[in-house]
Amino acid sequence: MDAGVRRVMGLISEMNVRYVVPVYQRPYSWGEEQCLQLWDDILACGRSREQTHFTGSIVTMQDGTASPQGVAALAVIDGQQRITTIALLLVALARYADAHGKERLPFSRQEILMSGYLTNPFRSGDDHYKLTLSKGDRATFRAVIDQLEDPSRPAPEGPSRILDNLALFERRLDALANVATVWEGLRRLEVVSVTMAQGRDNAQLIFESMNSTGKDLSAADLIRNFVLMKYPLDRQAQAYQTYWRPLEDVLAPLGDEGAFDDFIRCFFQMAYAPERLGNADLYQVFKRYVSANAYDVNDRMGFLCLRLKDFAGYYVDAVRGGLSGADDADPVARRTSFHLAGIARLGGAAARPLVLELFRSCRRRECTREQLANMLGVLESYLLRRAVCDCEGSAQEHFLRHLVAKLAAVRSAGEKYYESYVALFLVEEGTPRRFPTDDEFRRALVTRDCFGFAQAPFVLARLNARLAAGSAAGASTADAASGSAADAAGEDATVARAAAGVPGSAADASALPEGWGVEHVMPVGALSDPAWAQALGPDARLAFERGVNALGNLAPSAYPYDLQDGTLAQKQGRLARDGEGRAMDVPLCRDVLAAQAWGPAQIEARSRTLASVALGAWPLPHVDAAALEAFRPSRRAAQVKTVTWQDLVDAGVVQMDDVLVSASPMYPGRATVTSTGRIMLATGETFDEPTAAYERFLGSVGAHETGLNGWTHWRLGEGGPLLDQLR
Incomplete structure (x- = not known):
């Protein structure tokens, strides 16, 4: 120099x-x-x-x-x-x-x-x-x-x-x-x-x-430089075009200069859950990740870029709320996009590491595509119910971070992924991290101020799509509330009707149509209008305060500000027409249009009906008792295995020259036990515990997988027991 x-x-x-x-x-x-x-x-x-x-x-x-x-x-x-x-x-x-x-x-x-x-x-x-x-x-x-x-x-x-x-x-x-x-x-x-x-x-x-x-x-600048500096000068342009540019192209639809920094933080929050990471940490964490997974040797940096590109695609889907390039004729893809849209509206950045983890599990075939869609539906229900019930936000963020880490442990232990995922939500019952029950959710929907609720347009759009699905199955609003016909129509019908552009709902049923808003049926100025005041009954002020912002008094409208203090007939006329004045059928407004009068009784009845519809739209998941019991805190504590690799060596369970065989049919390979009890790979590298050895083995064969538990991926001899079974 x-x-x-x-x-x-x-x-x-x-x-x-x-x-x-x-x-x-x-x-x-x-x-x-x-x-x-x-x-x-x-x-x-x-x-x-x-x-x-x-x-x-x-x-x-x-x-x-x-x-x-x-x-x-x-x-x-x-x-x-x-x-x-x-x-x-x-x-x-x-x-x-x-x-x-x-x-x-x-x-x-x-x-x-x-x-x-x-x-x-x-x-x-x-x-x-x-x-x-x-x-x-x-x-x-x-x-x-x-x-x-x-x-x-x-x-x-x-x-x-x-x-x-x-x-x-x-x-x-x-x-x-x-x-x-x-x-x-x-x-x-x-x-x-x-x-x-x-x-x-x-x-x-x-x-x-x-x-x-x-x-x-930025972190993007530093990381890009780090990756491409690993190549000689005469190969850097090719490496950029082959490996790094495709990663940038995947993130390009977000149209944000900070998109890479946001993505890589999300990726590492998944990979190193439950750690908290700020932008200032990202470059050092990236270097740690590269070293731990041996991406900096044997010209493997390209494999890392390809891996990041895949996860960047999942991240873009999570941010934009829908699967990129999905086949509209595929009902599973439609359901996945449907729930991604809801999660994007409700969970924001805090939910994205978990979404990436769920996509990773599907990619590894630990769950099916159908189960992935269902798990996203569970997450959407969790987020919406907690938002409606005004549950503590910090507890939710804490739970989501730790849930990613717990799912990694589920993977390492070889337990059923989908059942474990649902159980991990449900065992939080009675804690600040709880999944609100049907009773708590119903009560909140009926009693809370829904007009001031930030997610009111989303809730109304989804309820409208749910009712439209029930209509397609020949169900009335009452049937939809009871669950009989709407459940028979199923979630797929809700998604399909939404995707087809049900009148009065957004194409993805996650927002009201552009230009629409939330209308009060009984107006906010009801106390000043003799006819509306009479409809409120003898204790008009109390009835007004209880009902004006209730769920049952709200409706989607193309004219949310034109008739704020109109009569019931005027309101009904507007609710029956789109923004161009054409007649249209909005399922959520049918009961309002059919009403002869509108007062406290009608508002309460409609609130309860719509709350019942919401229970079907955002259901409480179920899992069998055995799966749930396995994740009770006391049971999990008893299941923790404390036997180490050195304990197996000291006890003579594994001995010098024993052969460890990869249990993965995708990545066959072997390692041997040295005279000092270390695990030696074919490369000559030695390790003092199974997971580090298996991570490095995967790197040596060009695998993209990381985070796998060596105890559940090494067998003692060909066809022998997993190391985890020896503990």
């Missing part, structure tokens, strides 16, 4: 050298604030002719080779924002000189072009350009240079930081009395230049040390 203080102009004008920003670096991102800070530094330096100015560092990596034209490419590890901005200022100076040819300037367009600041004048192709940027910036920057060399070429257009900052410098130069000051300041600008040799210097460690504050780079 060579390091020293250099003048910037001398550094970038070296002959037969070009600077390449690697694909893993983020795009050019300096804004006006950073550009003006550099501008001020250059002016201060130019006005003080006896001083130089230090402006940071430029770190490059070379591989010791040159192109056929004799040009060496140096990868810019740190300092690309600075060097790009200086290049833009040089372009602005060249344009200024060209436009002000009569002024006596210490520089010219020709000098800037021919002195190697922006180009290698006598080289062609990539070697011609002194600076090659990454990704979308490359074409724009090269077009700027091409147009500077040949003004007849069209100027680049479109939104770009490159063009914005170039225009900023041109405006500043035009407003400056003495432009020579800028040229003089540039000539006196200094940096620490660090040049490393590939294979000899650790670029990643140097990169981290120069970005240790974490203020400039």
Whole structure:
């Protein structure tokens, strides 16, 4: 590694050298604030002719080779924002000189072009350009240079930081009395230049040390750099296109610059449950994960990217609330999307690690696709019931984090995944983490203020879809409430009707149609209206306060604000029409439309009816008593196994030269027990416990799986017992 203080102009004008920003670096991102800070530094330096100015560092990596034209490419590890901005200022100076040819300037367009600041004048192709940027910036920057060399070429257009900052410098130069000051300041600008040799210097460690504050780079930047720096310079572009770009493409539909950081935090909250992780932790956690799973050896970083891409797809589905590319004719896929939409509305980021865990279990064939849809339905019911019952949010977040960890233990123990999942919800009965019972849920729906409830539109949309499904099966609202015909129609009918766009419901039954809102049947101004006040009865104020925001007094409407204080007949007329004034059938409004009067009795009756429909829409799950009993806290404590690998060695249960055989038909392999009782893989690596050995074994055969328990995946001899059975 060579390091020293250099003048910037001398550094970038070296002959037969070009600077390449690697694909893993983020795009050019300096804004006006950073550009003006550099501008001020250059002016201060130019006005003080006896001083130089230090402006940071430029770190490059070379591989010791040159192109056929004799040009060496140096990868810019740190300092690309600075060097790009200086290049833009040089372009602005060249344009200024060209436009002000009569002024006596210490520089010219020709000098800037021919002195190697922006180009290698006598080289062609990539070697011609002194600076090659990454990704979308490359074409724009090269077009700027091409147009500077040949003004007849069209100027680049479109939104770009490159063009914005170039225009900023041109405006500043035009407003400056003495432009020579800028040229003089540039000539006196200094940096620490660090040049490393590939294979000899650790670029990643140097990169981290120069970005240790974490203020400039996101977790996505750091992780992308870490992954692609594992490849030689000549393979980084290919690795980016093959492994990293597909991961970015999967997350692209979210349209959020922070999507990767949010995804990777969610992934690690699943992988390391129940740990809490903040954005500041993500890079270190990523490196820990890579090391623990040996992704940093044997060219396995690509396997990690492919694994992350799969989970990124699950994450996007969780955020957007639906399966990407699902077949609408597949009822299981429709149900899965139906519940993902509900979870996205109700659970937010806290529920996503669990959703990823459920997708992982299905991918590993620990549950069927049907069971996955059912488990998502259980989660939606849990979230909705707790929201309606105003259960403690922190307890829920705690439970969801620990549930992911408990499911990993279920997997390791080889227990039935689906039954265990349901049981883990139900054993929380009587705790702050409980799954509200039917009685608690019904009582809350009937008595609470539902108009002020944030999820009221969602609840009404889902109830409407449920009633529409009952109608398709020939059921009345009363039948739907009793469960007879609606349950016969089943959840699939609810989902199918919603997907078909049932009138009065959203296509996914997770929101009211655009422009619709929640209407009070008995208006909020009822006490001021003689007819409505009479309908409220002798104790009008008490009846009003109990009923105005009750579930039974709410209805979806395309005109939620037009008739806030209208009569019952006027309300009924609006509830029977869509936003274009056309007649339509909204199942949730049928009983309101059929009413001859509307007062406390009708409101309470409808509240109870809709509460019963809700019990079917968000049911309490069931599991057999044996599965439930197995997860009672006292029983689980008694089942914990404390025998260690060393205990088996000391007892002679396993001995030197014993063979351990992978129990997975997908990943056959063997290990042996050494004379010191360690587990030795075919690679020669040794481990002091089964899980670490099995994780490394999976890595050595290119498996994507992680988090598997070695006790339940190693057998003692061919066809022998699992190690877990020996404890």
